[in-house]
Amino acid sequence: MELLLDISLLSMLVATAIGIAVSRDLLAAVMLSSIYGLLSANFFVTMDAVDVAFTEASVGAGISPLLMFATLAIVGRFERYPHQRALPALLLVVLTGAMLILATLDIPAFGDPNAPAQTHVAPRFINESGTEIGIPNMVTSVLASYRGFDTFGEVTVVFAAVVGVLALLGSSLPAAGRKLPDTLLQASNHRILRIVSKILVAPIMLFALYVQFHGDYGPGGGFQAGVIFAAAIIIYTMLFGLEAAMKVINVTVLRVLAAFGVLLYGSVGLVAMLNGKNFLDYDALAADPVHGQHYGIIVIELGVGITVAAVMMLIYFAFAGRLIDRSHKS
Amino acid sequence: MLSHLPILQVILPLLGAPACLILWRPRIAWAFSFFISALAFIISGLLLKQVWQGGEIVYALGGWEAPWGIEYRIDLLNAFLLLIVSGLSTVVLAGARQSVAREIPAEKQTLFYVAWLLCLAGQLGILATGDAFNVFVFLEISSLSTYTLISLSRQREALWAAFQYLIVGTIGATFVLIGIGLMYMMTGTLNMADLAQRLPEVADTRTVFAAYAFIIVGVCLKLALFPLHAWLPNAYTFAPSVVTAFLAATATKVAVYLLIRFSFTVFGKDFSTFDVPLHSIFIGLGLIAVFSASTVAIMQRNIKRAIAYSSVAQIGYMIIGLGLGSVLGLQATLLHLFNHALMKGALFMAMVAMMLRIGGITVDDIAGLGKRMPVTALAFVTGGLSLIGVPLTVGFVSKWYLVSAAFSQGMWLVALLVVLGSLLAVMYIWRLVEIMYFRESPEQAPRGEAPLTVLLPLLLLVLGNIYFGIDTRLPVSVTEAAASSLLVEAYQGVQVGGAK
Amino acid sequence: MSVLFSHYNYWVVIVLMMIGFYIVIAQGNLVKKLIGLNIFQTSVFILYISAGKVSGGTAPILADGITLYSNPLPHVLILTAIVVGIATTALGLSLIIRIRDTYGSVEEQDVRAAEGNRKQESC
Numbered sequence: 031m032e033l034l035l036d037i038s039l040l041s042m043l044v045a046t047a048i049g050i051a052v053s054r055d056l057l058a059a060v061m062l063s064s065i066y067g068l069l070s071a072n073f074f075v076t077m078d079a080v081d082v083a084f085t086e087a088s089v090g091a092g093i094s095p096l097l098m099f100a101t102l103a104i105v106g107r108f109e110r111y112p113h114q115r116a117l118p119a120l121l122l123v124v125l126t127g128a129m130l131i132l133a134t135l136d137i138p139a140f141g142d143p144n145a146p147a148q149t150h151v152a153p154r155f156i157n158e159s160g161t162e163i164g165i166p167n168m169v170t171s172v173l174a175s176y177r178g179f180d181t182f183g184e185v186t187v188v189f190a191a192v193v194g195v196l197a198l199l200g201s202s203l204p205a206a207g208r209k210l211p212d213t214l215l216q217a218s219n220h221r222i223l224r225i226v227s228k229i230l231v232a233p234i235m236l237f238a239l240y241v242q243f244h245g246d247y248g249p250g251g252g253f254q255a256g257v258i259f260a261a262a263i264i265i266y267t268m269l270f271g272l273e274a275a276m277k278v279i280n281v282t283v284l285r286v287l288a289a290f291g292v293l294l295y296g297s298v299g300l301v302a303m304l305n306g307k308n309f310l311d312y313d314a315l316a317a318d319p320v321h322g323q324h325y326g327i328i329v330i331e332l333g334v335g336i337t338v339a340a341v342m343m344l345i346y347f348a349f350a351g352r353l354i355d356r357s358h359k360s
Numbered sequence: 361m362l363s364h365l366p367i368l369q370v371i372l373p374l375l376g377a378p379a380c381l382i383l384w385r386p387r388i389a390w391a392f393s394f395f396i397s398a399l400a401f402i403i404s405g406l407l408l409k410q411v412w413q414g415g416e417i418v419y420a421l422g423g424w425e426a427p428w429g430i431e432y433r434i435d436l437l438n439a440f441l442l443l444i445v446s447g448l449s450t451v452v453l454a455g456a457r458q459s460v461a462r463e464i465p466a467e468k469q470t471l472f473y474v475a476w477l478l479c480l481a482g483q484l485g486i487l488a489t490g491d492a493f494n495v496f497v498f499l500e501i502s503s504l505s506t507y508t509l510i511s512l513s514r515q516r517e518a519l520w521a522a523f524q525y526l527i528v529g530t531i532g533a534t535f536v537l538i539g540i541g542l543m544y545m546m547t548g549t550l551n552m553a554d555l556a557q558r559l560p561e562v563a564d565t566r567t568v569f570a571a572y573a574f575i576i577v578g579v580c581l582k583l584a585l586f587p588l589h590a591w592l593p594n595a596y597t598f599a600p601s602v603v604t605a606f607l608a609a610t611a612t613k614v615a616v617y618l619l620i621r622f623s624f625t626v627f628g629k630d631f632s633t634f635d636v637p638l639h640s641i642f643i644g645l646g647l648i649a650v651f652s653a654s655t656v657a658i659m660q661r662n663i664k665r666a667i668a669y670s671s672v673a674q675i676g677y678m679i680i681g682l683g684l685g686s687v688l689g690l691q692a693t694l695l696h697l698f699n700h701a702l703m704k705g706a707l708f709m710a711m712v713a714m715m716l717r718i719g720g721i722t723v724d725d726i727a728g729l730g731k732r733m734p735v736t737a738l739a740f741v742t743g744g745l746s747l748i749g750v751p752l753t754v755g756f757v758s759k760w761y762l763v764s765a766a767f768s769q770g771m772w773l774v775a776l777l778v779v780l781g782s783l784l785a786v787m788y789i790w791r792l793v794e795i796m797y798f799r800e801s802p803e804q805a806p807r808g809e810a811p812l813t814v815l816l817p818l819l820l821l822v823l824g825n826i827y828f829g830i831d832t833r834l835p836v837s838v839t840e841a842a843a844s845s846l847l848v849e850a851y852q853g854v855q856v857g858g859a860k
Numbered sequence: 861m862s863v864l865f866s867h868y869n870y871w872v873v874i875v876l877m878m879i880g881f882y883i884v885i886a887q888g889n890l891v892k893k894l895i896g897l898n899i900f901q902t903s904v905f906i907l908y909i910s911a912g913k914v915s916g917g918t919a920p921i922l923a924d925g926i927t928l929y930s931n932p933l934p935h936v937l938i939l940t941a942i943v944v945g946i947a948t949t950a951l952g953l954s955l956i957i958r959i960r961d962t963y964g965s966v967e968e969q970d971v972r973a974a975e976g977n978r979k980q981e982s983c
Contacts, residue, residue: 040872043906047879047899056891063895070902077909078919078930082938089946090902101891101953105960109889110967119886127878130538131871133570136562137545139866141915143928148914150548150558151427152931156920166922168932169939177936179421179430183485183497184940186374190478190501191947193381194508197471198954248921253943289378296375302423309367311423345950352957493937500944504951511955516962520971523955527884527893530948534901537941541904544934545911 032076039073054109056102064095080249081169088257093342096264100349104356164320165246165327173251174327178310181330182295184253185337189292192341195348196285202351203281203344227269234262242335243328252331256338264346272350281347284340291337295330302326365410366419366432369403369442370488372396373481377474386469390457393473397450397480404442404484411439412838418490426490427551433490436842440694441487441617444701448609449480452709455817456602458810459712463600464512472512476606478505483614492540492626493550495618496533499582502614503529506607510599521594528581528591535578542571543626555626563631572632575622583615585679586649589672596668601715604664605708608671609701616678616697620690624846629685642683647777649676654784658791664721666788667707670747673781674700680774681762687843688765694839695761699746699754702828706743706821710736713810713818726792728801735809737796739822744789746825749782753829757836869910876903888968890959894952901945908934908941 046066053059067090074083113119138145159171173181196203238259245251267275298310305314312326313319376396380389411417411434419432434442453476464472482502486495507529511522544550546567547558562568577588584592596604623632632638653672660666674696681693711721713736718725730737746753749760759782766775801807809815828835880903883896912934920932956966963971 036869040869043876044872044879047876047903050895050899051879051883051887056889056895059892059895063898066899066902070906073906074909077913078917079909079912079935079938080919080921082905082909082935082942085939085942086902086905089942090898094898094946094949097950097953098891098895101956104957105891105966109887109892110965111888111969113886114888114969116886119882122885123878123882126881127874129570129573130874130877133542133567134867134870134874135863136565136567137542137867137870137911140869140910141913142866143914143917145545145911146548146558147545147911147934148548148931151550152548152912152933154428155932156929160922168920168922168929169935172932172936173939175422176424176429177422177493180494180497180936180940182374183494183501184943186377186478186481186501187497187504187944187947189378190475190504190508191950193377193471193474193478194504194511194951195954197468197475197508197512198951198958200468200471249919253939286382289381292378293375296371299371300375303364308420308423309364309371310421313423348954349957493940497940497944500948504947507951507955511958517975519955519959519962520975523890523952523959526948526952526955527897530897531881531884531900534897534904537904538907541908541911550937 035076036073039069039076043069043073054112055107056109057099057107060095060098060102063098064091067091067094081167081251084249084254088254088261092261093257097345097349100346100353103353162320163323163327165324167246167248169249170245170251170327170331174330175312175323178312178326178330181334182299182310185292185295185334188338188341189288192288192344195345199348199352202355203348224269227265231262231266234265235259238262238339242331245331246324246327252334253338255331256335256340257342259335259339260342260346263343267346267350272347272354275347279343281344284344284347287340288337288344291333291335291340294333294336298326298329298333362406362410364419365403365407366417366434366488367421369400369407369446370432370481370484372400372403373477373484377477377481380474380477381470384470386461386466386473387457389470389473390453390460393477394450394453394456396477397446397453400480400484401443401446401450404439404446407434408436408439408443408838410434411436412841427549427554430489430491430494431551432488433553434488435845436838437620437694437846438487438617440838440842441613441697442484444613444698445483445487445610446480448701448705449476449606451705451817451820452602452605452609455709455712455814458814459602459716460600462716463514465514468512472509472600475505475508475512478502479509479606483610486614487617490552491550492543492552492555496537496540499533499536502611503533503582506611509603509607510595513598513600513603515598517594518598521591521598525591525595528588532578532581535574535581537578539571539573539575539578542567542574546571552621552626556628559627559631563627568627568631572622572627576619576638579615579618579622583612583619583675584672585675586645586652586672589649589653589675592672593665593668596671597662597665601664601708601712604668605705605712608668608704608708612671612675612678613697613701616675616682616693619679619682620693620846623682624690629847639683639685642679643771643774646676646678646680646683647774647781649673649679650778650781651784654781654788658784658788660788661722661724663723663726663792664708664711666792667704667711670785670788671704673785674704674747677758677762677778677781680778681765684765684769684771684774686765686769687840687847688761688768690843690847691836691839692758692761692765694843695835696758698835698839699758699825699828702754702821702824703743703746706739706818706825707747709814709818709821710740710743713739713814716810716814717808718806723792723795724802727795727799728797728805729795730797732801732805732807733809735815736818739818740796741789741793742822742825744792746829748785748789751829752826754825755829757829757832870907873903873907873910876906890956890966890968891953893968894949894956897952898945898949901941905938905941908938 242255485498880900
C-alpha cells in the first residue's frame with residue numbers, strides 16, 4: 031500500500047514537472063507549480079514529515095503561486111521564445127544528474143534504520159528531547175532549541191527578503207486614502223465569494239493562533255501561523271480592496287512589526303547571555319531548565335510568527351500596490 | 361562578556377539591522393550602522409588576539425554541545441578573515457554617507473544600510489560557524505542582502521545584474537545544500553569537526569566524492585571562479601559605488617574561505633588533494649582566469665568594469681595558491697586575501713570619490729584627473745601599483761610568496777606565468793594612469809577633491825597598502841600559523857584514518 | 861534488483877531536480893526561471909526528507925506506545941530551507957517586476973539585446 035502511494039505520488043510529481051517545462055503559458059505553469067507544491071506536501075506526509083508538509087503546503091501551494099500570479103498580472107502570461115541553448119543545457123543537466131545518480135549508489139538504502147543519518151546525532155533528539163525540552167513535538171524541539179540559531183537565521187532571511195522587496199517595490203506601497211480603480215474589486219461584487227470569505231476570515235485568524243501556540247504538541251509553529259494569519263488579511267484585501275484593508279492596517283506599523291519579531295527572538299538570546307549562559311540557552315530563563323526551555327520556545331516562536339505575518343502582508347501589499355499603479359497608467 | 365565575543369560580533373549586525381529599520385531616519389541609520397560595524401571590527405581584533413594567545417575558541421549556541429547543537433569555532437584562519445571583513449566594512453561605511461546620499465533615493469537609504477548590516481552579519485556568520493548547514497543559512501542572508509544592495513543602484517542595468525546574480529547564487533547555494541545533504545546521509549552529522557572525524561571512514565565512496573564536487577562547484581559559483589564568473593563583472597560595475605568597494609573587498613574572501621574550510625578542514629587535505637585531482641584543476645583554472653580576465657580588463661572603457669575583471673584575475677591567483685596544496689602556497693593565498701581586500705578597497709574607494717565629484721566612471725570622465733583630483737588620482741595609482749605587485753606595496757608580498765611557493769615545489773612554469781600575469785596588470789593599470797595624467801581634461805569638467813569623509817577612509821586604505829607592504833609581520837605571522845595549523849591538523853587526520 | 865527497490869526513490873527525485881535545473885538554465889522567460897528554481901529546490905527538499913524516513917517509523921511527535929520515529933533533523937533543516945526558498949522567490953519576483961518596468965520585457969533575449977544596443981551606442 032505504501033509502495034503504491036509512493037509510486038503514484040512520485041509519478042504525478044514527474045508528470046507535473048514535465049508539464050511545467052513544456053508549457054509556454056505561464057499561468058498554467060504557475061498553477062502546475064502550485065500543484066507540485068501540494069503533491070510534494072503529500073509526499074512529505076508519507077515520509078512522516080508533517081511539519082514540513084504543513085509548511086510546504088502553505089508556501090509551495092499558497093504564498094509562492096500567489097506572488098507569481100500577481101507578477102504575471104503585471105508582466106504578461108505568455109513566454110515569447112522557445113527554449114534557448116537547449117542542447118548545452120541538456121548536456122549539463124544530464125551530467126549533473128549522472129553525478130547525482132552515481133552518488134546515490136553508495137548511500138544507505140531508503141528507510142534503513144541503521145543508516146548513519148539515523149544512528150549518530152538524531153537518537154539524542156528522539157530519546158532525550160522529551161526530558162531535556164519537555165515537549166512532544168521533536169521537530170519543534172530541534173528547530174527552536176537544539177538548532178535554534180538556524181531558526182534565528184531563518185527569520186533573518188525572511189526579514190532580508192522584505193528589505194529587498196521594499197527597496198524594489200516600496201514606492202508603490204499603498205498609503206491610506208488612496209483611491210482604487212473599481213476593476214480590481216470585481217470579486218467583491220460576487221455575492222457568494224463575499225459572504226463565504228467574510229465568514230472565513232475570522233476562523234482563519236483563530237486557526238493561525240491555534241497553530242502558533244500548539245506547535246509544541248502537533249505540527250505547526252510560528253512560521254506556519256504567520257503565513258496563515260497573513261493569508262486571512264490577504265483574502266480580506268482581495269475581496270474588499272486595499273483601501274478597506276488600509277483602514278485597519280498601517281504599513282509603517284507592519285514594517286516595525288517585521289523588525290520587532292527578529293528583535294524579540296534575539297532578545298531571548300541576549301537575556302540568556304545576561305543570565306550567564308550562552309546565546310539562546312533557554313535554561314537561563316527560569317529556575318527549572320525545562321520550564322526555561324518552554325518559555326524560550328514560546329517567545330521565539332512568537333517572534334517568528336510576528337515577523338513572518340508582517341513580512342508576508344508587506345510583500346503582498348507591495349505587489350498589489352504595483353498592480354494598481356499599472357492599472358492607473360493603462 | 362569576553363567569553364561571548366564569537367557570537368557577539370555576528371549578532372550585533374544581525375540585531376542591528378532590524379533596529380536600524382525601526383530608527384528609519386537615513387542619517388541616524390548611517391551613524392548607527394557605522395557604529396555597529398566598528399564594534400564588530402573591534403571585537404574581531406580582540407578575538408584574533410585571544411586565538412593567537414590561547415588557541416581555538418569554541419562557543420556552543422543555545423548551550424547545546426556539538427554535534428547536537430550548532431557551535432561557533434574560531435581558529436586563526438577565520439579570526440583573520442573576520443578581521444578583514446569587519447575592518448573593510450567599517451572603513452568603507454565611514455566614507456559611504458555622501459556617496460549613498462548622491463546615488464540612492466532618500467526614501468531607500470535606510471533600507472540600504474539595513475541590507476548592508478544584514479550582508480555583513482551573513483558574511484561574519486559564515487566565517488564564524490562550525491556547522492555546515494548553518495553556513496547555508498548565513499550564505500543566504502548575505503546573498504539576499506547583496507542582491508538588494510546591487511539593485512538599489514540608479515543604473516537600470518543593476519536590476520538585470522542583480523537578477524543574474526540571484527539565479528546563479530541560488531543555484532550555487534542549492535548545490536551546496538545538495539553536498540551537505542549527501543555528507544549527512546553518509547555520516548549523520550552536520551558539525552564540521554565531527555564531519556572531519558567521520559568522513560575518512562567513508563572517503564572512498566562515490567557519495568562523498570559527489571558531495572565534495574557539489575560543494576566546490578556551488579562555492580565556486582559564488583566565488584566567480586573562471587569559467588563560472590559571468591555574473592561578477594556586471595554586478596560590480598552597476599552596483600552603487602560603495603557596494604562595489606564593500607563586495608570586492610569582502611565577498612570573494614568569504615567564498616575562498618569556504619573553499620579552504622571545506623577542502624582542508626572538513627574533507628581533509630588527504631582527500632581533497634589525493635582522491636580528487638584538485639591540484640591541477642585549481643592551478644589550471646587559476647592561470648586561465650588570470651590571463652583571460654586581465655586581457656578583457658585591458659579593453660574596458662568603464663574603469664569600474666576593468667577593475668571588476670581584474671578581481672576575476674586576482675581570484676585566479678588565490679586559487680593557484682590553494683591548488684599548490686603546500687603550507688607556503690596556502691599562506692600565499694591567505695596573504696592575498698588580506699592584501700587583495702586592501703587594494704580593491706583602495707581602488708574602488710577611489711572610484712567612490714570620483715563618482716561623487718564627476719558623476720561618471722568611463723575613460724572619458726577620468727581624462728586629466730591627475731590635475732583635477734590629485735589626491736584621488738594618486739590614491740588610485742597607488743592601489744594600481746599594489747595590484748600589479750610593485751615592491752613596497754602589499755601586492756608584492758603576496759606575489760612573492762606565491763612565486764616562491766611555486767618554485768619550492770619545482771613548478772617553475774607556474775611561477776613564470778604568475779609573473780607574466782602581472783605584466784598584463786601593468787598594461788591595464790598603465791593605460792588608466794596615462795589617461796589620468798597625460799590626457800587633457802574635457803572642457804568644463806568638474807574639479808576638486810571629494811569631501812574629507814570620503815578621502816580619509818581612502819587614504820587609510822592606501823596607507824594600509826603601503827604599511828603592510830613594508831611591515832609584513834602581522835599578516836605573515838598570522839597566515840603562516842593558520843596555514844600550517846590547517847595542513848598539519850589535516851595530516852593528523854590522515855594518521856587517525858590510517859591507524860584504523 | 862534490490863538496488864532498484866531501495867534507491868528508486870532517490871532516482872526519481874534526481875530526475876525531478878534535473879527537470880527544474882533544466883528550466884532554470886534553458887528557458888529565457890524570467891518568471892519561468894524562478895518556477896524552475898522552485899522545482900529544483902523543492903526536489904532537493906524531497907531528497908533530504910527521504911533520507912530521514914525510517915521504515916515502519918511514524919511522525920516524530922512523542923506519543924504513548926510508539927517506539928520507532930522517523931528522523932526529525934532533516935525535517936528541521938528543510939523547514940529552514942523552504943523559508944529561504946520563498947524569500948528568494950519573493951525577491952526575484954520583485955526584481956522581475958522592476959526589470960519589466962525598465963526594459964519592457966521579461967525575456968532574457970530581449971533584455972540582453974537591449975543591453976547590447978546600449979553598449980554599442982555608448983562606444
